[in-house]
Amino acid sequence: MSFVAERLHSVLAGLPRFEERPQQVQMAMTIERALAETVHAVIEAGTGSGKTMAYLIPLLAHSERAVVSTGTIALQSQLMDKDIRFLASQYGRPFQYAVAKGRMNYLCLEHALEADRVLPPAGEDRTQLDNVMTVWRSGGWDGDVSTLPFKVEGRLWRQELTASSDECHGSRCRFFAECPYIRARKKLETADIIVANHALYMTDVSTGGAILPPHKIVVFDEAHKIESAAVSAFTVQVGRYATRSLLRRVNRRLKEFPFTLEKALADADEQFLTWAEKSPPGSRRLFKDTRLLDVAHGFTEVLEQVADDIRKTPVEHLELFADTPESAKTEAAACRDSLLAQTQSLQSRWQHFAEVLSAPDASDFVQWIEVQEAGSRNEGPLYYLNSAPLDVAEFLGENLWPHKTAVLTSATLATGGSMDYVKGRLGLLHSMDLALPSSFDYTTQCALYCPNGLPNPNTPTYNTAITAVLVPLLQKTYGRALVLFTSYKAMREVAAMLMEANLPFPMRTQEDASRPRLLSWFRGEENPVLLATATFWEGVDIPGSTLSCVVIDRLPFAHPNDPVVQAVVDRLKAQGRDWFNEYSLPNAILSLKQGFGRLIRSRQDTGVVCIMDPRLMSMPYGRVIRESLPPAPIVRSLEAKEIQRLFPG
Incomplete structure (x- = not known):
C-alpha cells in the first residue's frame, strides 16, 4: 500500500460508519503519481467517491504549496469550514491553510472614511455604514463581507465600502497596515493549502500571477466550470x-x-x-x-x-x-x-x-x-x-498548463466515455485520465423514466403535456421532487397549471425566496415540490427520502439566442466543422449529468429521474446521451416494475 493510501486510511478510519472506498484510494494514488511525475490528471469522480480527501491528502503528502480552486463560493466555504478543518485535526502533523478571495470581498477603510465624510447624516445608507464601522472598530471582524453579522446592500458595498484594483491606493494608503485585504493576502504567504475559486484563479492567470502567491500545483474541483470562469475573467x-x-x-x-x-x-x-x-x-x-x-x-x-x-x-x-x-x-x-x-x-x-x-x-x-x-x-x-x-484553449495552453501541475476533477467531465471534449475546450493536450466507477448501484437505487407519447418540445402545447405527466408522477412519489427547467417561462407556466391541480404537497418556485432559504425549506418539509431553473441544476445536495424524484423538462441544449453560443456555432460552421456533435451535444450532456446527479447522494438514497424530452429516445443522438448517464434502468410508464419497487405505496 502506498504512503498516501495508508495516510488516507488512518485519517478516515476513525469516522463513524467508515467504509473503505476503492474509488477514493484509486483517485488518491493517481494524484500521488501525477504529482510525483509532474503530469496533469483529469479525473471524473461522482458523488460518494470521497474526492475531496482523495486530493487533499496527496497534496499534503507532497509537501509543496498547492492551490485548491472551486467552481462555487459554497464549495470554497465547505472546504474551509468542514473538510480541511477536519483534516487538520486528524492528519498527524500541523499544516497551514487559508482562503483566497477577491479584493472586493473586503472592506476598504479609505473608501469607508470617504463615505463617512460625504453621505447624508441620516438614511439607510448612513445606518448601514455606521453599523459596518461599529463592527470593524470592535475588533471582532476581519473585514470580509461574507462574515458580517448582518446584510449590507450590495449597491452600498460596491460603491462606498470596497475598492477595485484600479481604485486601491496600494502601499501608499494610510490604512495599508490594517487593510483587511492585505491582511488576508499575508495569510496566503504562509499557507500550505490555499483555497480559491475559479473566478479568482483565472483572474490570477490573466494578470500573470499578480493575486496568488507562487505555487506549482493546483487542483480544480468542479472542473467542468473552468471554461466559463476563464471566459468571464477574460471578458x-x-x-x-x-x-x-x-x-x-x-x-x-x-x-x-x-x-x-x-x-x-x-x-x-x-x-x-x-x-x-x-x-x-x-x-x-x-x-x-x-x-x-x-x-x-x-x-x-x-x-x-x-x-x-x-x-x-x-x-x-x-x-x-x-x-x-x-x-x-x-x-x-x-x-x-x-x-x-x-x-x-x-x-x-x-x-x-x-x-x-x-x-x-x-x-x-x-x-x-x-x-x-x-x-x-x-x-x-x-x-x-x-x-x-470565443476560445480560451490557446490562452490556457500557453499561460497555465505549461507552468503548473494540475488536477482537474468533477462528477461531470466525460462525454461519450471520453474526456476529450473538456480537454479540448481548455487546451489541455496531455494528462492522465481516469473515470472512476460510481460507488452507487444505479441499477437498483433509481430508475430513469422517459414518458411515452409526449410531443416535441417546440410545440406550443408541450408545457401542458408535461404537466399532465407530472401530476400523476408527483402523486406516485408523494411530492419530494425537484423539477428542473431550462427556462423561467416554462417554469412559470407549469407552476401555474400545477397550482390548479390542487396537489396535496407544499410547492414553491425558485422565484419565491433565495436559494439558501428554499433549500432550507425543502429539507424541512415532508413532501415538498420545488420548481427551479439553471442555478439548481448544480450544487443541490439533499440526501435521504426528502428528495426522491428529479424531473427535467427538456434536454439542456444551450439557448440558440445566447450571444456566445451563436458566435461559437457560427465560427465552427465557417470552419466546416460539425457544430452540433462537437459543441452543442457535449455541453448538453454535461449539464444533463449535473441535473441527474441531484437525486442519488448516498448509498441509501433511492428514487426516479424523469426526463420529459422525447428526443432522448427518438433522436439518433439520444443514444449518445443515454450512454453518458448513470446506468439506471429506463422505463416508459409509471406502471413499470422498477417504479413499483421504488414506490410501492
Whole structure:
C-alpha cells in the first residue's frame, strides 16, 4: 500500500460508519503519481467517491504549496469550514491553510472614511455604514463581507465600502497596515493549502500571477466550470455604472474639475444611453455598428482628456482627509494615481470596443449588450457592453498548463466515455485520465423514466403535456421532487397549471425566496415540490427520502439566442466543422449529468429521474446521451416494475 493510501486510511478510519472506498484510494494514488511525475490528471469522480480527501491528502503528502480552486463560493466555504478543518485535526502533523478571495470581498477603510465624510447624516445608507464601522472598530471582524453579522446592500458595498484594483491606493494608503485585504493576502504567504475559486484563479492567470502567491500545483474541483470562469475573467465589460462611479469619485476628490470635461463625459454617457435604449431586456449579440463605434471613440477621447487633467491637478485642488502635512502629501499622490488608474482602465475598455468594432475580422471575440431590469434605487435599466473570447484553449495552453501541475476533477467531465471534449475546450493536450466507477448501484437505487407519447418540445402545447405527466408522477412519489427547467417561462407556466391541480404537497418556485432559504425549506418539509431553473441544476445536495424524484423538462441544449453560443456555432460552421456533435451535444450532456446527479447522494438514497424530452429516445443522438448517464434502468410508464419497487405505496 502506498504512503498516501495508508495516510488516507488512518485519517478516515476513525469516522463513524467508515467504509473503505476503492474509488477514493484509486483517485488518491493517481494524484500521488501525477504529482510525483509532474503530469496533469483529469479525473471524473461522482458523488460518494470521497474526492475531496482523495486530493487533499496527496497534496499534503507532497509537501509543496498547492492551490485548491472551486467552481462555487459554497464549495470554497465547505472546504474551509468542514473538510480541511477536519483534516487538520486528524492528519498527524500541523499544516497551514487559508482562503483566497477577491479584493472586493473586503472592506476598504479609505473608501469607508470617504463615505463617512460625504453621505447624508441620516438614511439607510448612513445606518448601514455606521453599523459596518461599529463592527470593524470592535475588533471582532476581519473585514470580509461574507462574515458580517448582518446584510449590507450590495449597491452600498460596491460603491462606498470596497475598492477595485484600479481604485486601491496600494502601499501608499494610510490604512495599508490594517487593510483587511492585505491582511488576508499575508495569510496566503504562509499557507500550505490555499483555497480559491475559479473566478479568482483565472483572474490570477490573466494578470500573470499578480493575486496568488507562487505555487506549482493546483487542483480544480468542479472542473467542468473552468471554461466559463476563464471566459468571464477574460471578458471586457463596460457600462453606465463605470462612468457614474468615475464621475462620483472625481467630483468628490477634485475641487475644481472642469465643467467642460464633466459635460463631455455626461454627453458621451447620454449618447451611449440613447443607443442602448433601443435594446430590449436580455442579451443581444452585436455586429458592426457605426453608432456604437462613434460612442466608443467619443468615450476614448474624453477619457484621455480627463486623465490629462488628473495628471496636472495640483495638490491643493485635491480633497484630502489626512490629518498631517506629511500624510496629506502621501495621500495626494495615492489619490491622484488611483483616479488616474480608474480613468485609464475605463478608457482602455472603451478602446477595446472601438478596436473590435472597427476590425475587419474580429472573429476571435464576440460582443453583446446585456440589459438588466432596474433595481429599486436605479433610475432605469442597467446596460452593459461585453466582449468575450470565443476560445480560451490557446490562452490556457500557453499561460497555465505549461507552468503548473494540475488536477482537474468533477462528477461531470466525460462525454461519450471520453474526456476529450473538456480537454479540448481548455487546451489541455496531455494528462492522465481516469473515470472512476460510481460507488452507487444505479441499477437498483433509481430508475430513469422517459414518458411515452409526449410531443416535441417546440410545440406550443408541450408545457401542458408535461404537466399532465407530472401530476400523476408527483402523486406516485408523494411530492419530494425537484423539477428542473431550462427556462423561467416554462417554469412559470407549469407552476401555474400545477397550482390548479390542487396537489396535496407544499410547492414553491425558485422565484419565491433565495436559494439558501428554499433549500432550507425543502429539507424541512415532508413532501415538498420545488420548481427551479439553471442555478439548481448544480450544487443541490439533499440526501435521504426528502428528495426522491428529479424531473427535467427538456434536454439542456444551450439557448440558440445566447450571444456566445451563436458566435461559437457560427465560427465552427465557417470552419466546416460539425457544430452540433462537437459543441452543442457535449455541453448538453454535461449539464444533463449535473441535473441527474441531484437525486442519488448516498448509498441509501433511492428514487426516479424523469426526463420529459422525447428526443432522448427518438433522436439518433439520444443514444449518445443515454450512454453518458448513470446506468439506471429506463422505463416508459409509471406502471413499470422498477417504479413499483421504488414506490410501492
